[in-house]
Amino acid sequence: MSTAGTVAAGTVRLSLRRQRxxxxxxxxxxxxxxxxxxxxALLAVLVVDQLARGVPVFAERGTSVLTSPLSSSPARAGVIxxxxxxxxxxxIVALTAFPIGILTAVYIEEYxxxxxxxxxIDINIRNLAGVPSVVYGLLGLAVFVALLSNVGEAxxxxxxxxxxxxxxxxxxxxxxxxxxxxxxxxxxxxEAGYGIGxxxxxxxxKLVLPSATPGILTGTVLALSRALGETAPLILVGxxxxxxxxxxxxxDLFTGPYSALPVxxxxxxxxxxxEFRALTSAAIIVLLAVTVIANGFAILLRNRYDRRW
Amino acid sequence: xxxxxPTIRRLQGAPRRRRNEALVxxxxxxxxxxxxxxxxxxxxxLIFEAISFVASIQLPQLLxxxxxxxxxxxxxxxxxxxTLIVTLIAMAVxxxxxxxxxxxxxxxASPRVRKTVKPVLEILAGIxxxxxxxxxxxxxxxxxxxxxxxxxxxxxxxxxxxxxxxLTIPLVASISEDAMRAVPQALREASYGLGARRITTSLRVxxxxxxxxxxxxxxxxVSRAIGETMVVAVAAGASGGxxxxxxxxxxxxxxxxxxxxxxxxxxxxxxxxxxxxSLYFLGFLLFLMTLGLNLIGDIFVRRTRQRY
Numbered sequence: 001m002s003t004a005g006t007v008a009a010g011t012v013r014l015s016l017r018r019q020r021x022x023x024x025x026x027x028x029x030x031x032x033x034x035x036x037x038x039x040x041a042l043l044a045v046l047v048v049d050q051l052a053r054g055v056p057v058f059a060e061r062g063t064s065v066l067t068s069p070l071s072s073s074p075a076r077a078g079v080i081x082x083x084x085x086x087x088x089x090x091x092i093v094a095l096t097a098f099p100i101g102i103l104t105a106v107y108i109e110e111y112x113x114x115x116x117x118x119x120x121i122d123i124n125i126r127n128l129a130g131v132p133s134v135v136y137g138l139l140g141l142a143v144f145v146a147l148l149s150n151v152g153e154a155x156x157x158x159x160x161x162x163x164x165x166x167x168x169x170x171x172x173x174x175x176x177x178x179x180x181x182x183x184x185x186x187x188x189x190x191e192a193g194y195g196i197g198x199x200x201x202x203x204x205x206k207l208v209l210p211s212a213t214p215g216i217l218t219g220t221v222l223a224l225s226r227a228l229g230e231t232a233p234l235i236l237v238g239x240x241x242x243x244x245x246x247x248x249x250x251x252d253l254f255t256g257p258y259s260a261l262p263v264x265x266x267x268x269x270x271x272x273x274x275e276f277r278a279l280t281s282a283a284i285i286v287l288l289a290v291t292v293i294a295n296g297f298a299i300l301l302r303n304r305y306d307r308r309w
Numbered sequence: 310x311x312x313x314x315p316t317i318r319r320l321q322g323a324p325r326r327r328r329n330e331a332l333v334x335x336x337x338x339x340x341x342x343x344x345x346x347x348x349x350x351x352x353x354x355l356i357f358e359a360i361s362f363v364a365s366i367q368l369p370q371l372l373x374x375x376x377x378x379x380x381x382x383x384x385x386x387x388x389x390x391x392t393l394i395v396t397l398i399a400m401a402v403x404x405x406x407x408x409x410x411x412x413x414x415x416x417x418a419s420p421r422v423r424k425t426v427k428p429v430l431e432i433l434a435g436i437x438x439x440x441x442x443x444x445x446x447x448x449x450x451x452x453x454x455x456x457x458x459x460x461x462x463x464x465x466x467x468x469x470x471x472x473x474x475x476l477t478i479p480l481v482a483s484i485s486e487d488a489m490r491a492v493p494q495a496l497r498e499a500s501y502g503l504g505a506r507r508i509t510t511s512l513r514v515x516x517x518x519x520x521x522x523x524x525x526x527x528x529x530x531v532s533r534a535i536g537e538t539m540v541v542a543v544a545a546g547a548s549g550g551x552x553x554x555x556x557x558x559x560x561x562x563x564x565x566x567x568x569x570x571x572x573x574x575x576x577x578x579x580x581x582x583x584x585x586x587s588l589y590f591l592g593f594l595l596f597l598m599t600l601g602l603n604l605i606g607d608i609f610v611r612r613t614r615q616r617y
Contacts, residue, residue, distance in 0.1 A: 022506055139351050
């Protein structure tokens with residue numbers, strides 16, 4: 001009561017004084033705008049700072065930064081092994097986390113009976129999404145690396161165990177975003193399907209999933225981009241810090257030692273030599289290009305297909 | 310004429326179709342069960358090694374003068390103090406900036422502004438944490454921390470905390486904006502109808518109505534800040550270990566930073582020594598802390614959803 005009274009009184013006083021400009025309101029909205037601009041400015045500073053350090057490296061060495069292998073000499077080191085590693089990790093994540101995640105989302109949204117088990121699965125998934133990524137690294141170390149410890153020369157510290165660890169890490173994210181996309185499909189569509197005699201799976205496959213595809217795609221691409229930027233779990237499951245010589249055969253690619261773009265960034269960022277500072281920024285530019293393109297693609301996709309039912 | 314009398318069997322459909330449906334349902338349930346298996350895997354893989362760590366050391370080692378795992382000094386107060394300092398600094402950045410951004414996006418911004426600004430925040434959220442760690446070390450540390458505090462070191466908890474804070478701004482902004490947007494328009498209209506200004510409506514009507522979601526955003530941000538690893542590993546220094554310190558402008562060790570340096574570099578340890586096992590012990594502590602915070606945050610999130 002008293003709140004409403006003072007508000008009205010204040011406004012009346014304002015208009016009696018013919019002071020229509022609401023000073024406090026303007027200051028408040030300026031503060032709000034400034035804090036939003038603060039984030040945008042930080043993003044700009046970060047990008048410009050990395051470009052200022054990294055672009056000279058590209059100017060000097062051209063694409064050899066991209067095509068050279070890791071090396072302890074900053075003049076010769078490049079990120080090709082990280083590019084290959086990240087690509088393979090992304091492939092493994094896409095092949096495992098995407099199908100399992102989407103199937104789980106379908107179960108939760110379309111099949112699961114409302115009950116204790118369903119609620120437990122639901123809460124469990126949301127908590128998994130909040131587990132720090134470094135803990136997933138420990139899981140990968142204790143399970144995947146231990147299981148594959150006799151495979152290859154890297155004793156289980158290979159892209160397969162790294163990729164499976166990242167897949168487990170983003171699985172909750174894939175499930176949550178896919179479930180949201182499926183939930184947004186109106187039930188009238190399903191009812192129409194059942195009305196013409198379709199079975200539950202037919203309704204899901206022919207009606208629900210195609211309608212939810214843009215949303216699911218957005219979520220999975222965002223999750224993939226998150227996986228591409230993860231460093232901590234890969235360090236724990238044995239991605240190589242420092243240089244290594246890549247094997248020749250295709251099998252070595254999957255079972256030999258590996259690195260990834262963010263792991264290279266971490267390794268180089270720790271080096272004391274000043275030359276590695278610039279090289280780190282060059283690697284960051286490559287990493288940002290990969291993740292920002294993936295992110296931007298997902299956001300574009302969502303804005304384009306954002307459909308109100 | 311086979312008159313289609315609707316018997317129960319007929320309505321149930323062909324046996325083959327029913328078999329297929331049952332199969333599909335089994336596959337889907339199996340996929341969902343996997344997430345429960347993963348949770349169990351996390352808990353089991355952590356708990357046994359954590360217990361064998363505690364069994365392998367003397368308890369006073371947990372209260373040593375510092376965190377030097379290779380020398381058998383596993384000071385918990387050191388890493389927990391470091392984690393708390395980083396988290397506090399991060400929240401001092403992320404809470405005001407994130408909440409103000411959320412109020413602006415939800416109450417002040419036109420739909421067009423929102424549509425252009427939100428993707429930028431999402432890109433900020435998508436920046437890999439190791440990149441922010443490098444930024445904290447090479448830009449925030451010299452241009453902010455050392456510019457303000459003359460005695461600050463190149464590696465510092467403050468620089469790491471600021472980096473973690475930047476990383477959590479988008480999280481705070483997006484969850485609390487969702488909460489504010491979920492406040493029914495009728496409440497705002499009632500407030501305007503009483504003659505309230507926009508600032509009054511925002512602060513006295515929308516924010517109190519969305520308080521559960523805002524609290525949830527802050528709790529989840531704390532949990533994220535505690536678990537953030539790479540920013541601390543790059544920018545906080547002390548990879549070889551650290552004495553107990555409360556000095557934010559010097560290097561220090563956190564739970565996650567200690568884990569990263571145990572897995573790499575100077576603390577690199579293999580085999581079954583207690584230094585290696587301490588990795589699991591720290592992971593278990595981290596898991597328990599974030600799990601607790603996430604469960605509490607989840608309760609608050611659900612409370613907002615129920616009310617409207």
